[in-house]
Amino acid sequence: MNLTKNFTLEELTITDHREFKNEPNPNETANLVRLANLLEQVKVAIGNKPVMVNSAFRSKQVNDAVGSKDTSQHRVGCAADIRVPGMAPDAVVKAVITAKLPFDQLIREFDRWTHISVPNDPKGKPRGQVLIIDSKGTRPY
Secondary structure (H helix, E strand, O other), rough: OOOOOOOOOHHHHHOOOOOOOOOOHHHHHOOOOHHHHHHHHHHHHHOOOOEEEOOOOOOHHHHOOOOOOOOOHHHOEEEEEEEEOOHHHHHHHHHHOOOOOOOEEEEEEEEOOEEEEOOOOOOOOOOOHHHHHOOOOOEEO
């Protein structure tokens, strides 16, 4: 099922942990639509290159299996970890910042992928928080 022109529900719910159901409820699906709309804007900001989703929505079981916190925005369908072939995560972060996209969080994680999110509350104002997470810990970008 297409959520937007370039992003599907299947793409935003895929998991390597196939033994667990990873099906969003209606509220989580609505969040995934908002997230997919932001990813469309990212796609434009990076010159219409492919945006590969590593992980977006995570059910409780999937989230536990990957060792993430219950407070993760992935749990409610508001976050995606993405890669762009041919672009370093740092370049993706810079392109999103330059385009002034309405993100809640933008995180360069371990120089391997970029985490991007929308606010958990559909009426909430995006925080525009930019971070780095790596072996040195979490710090402002």
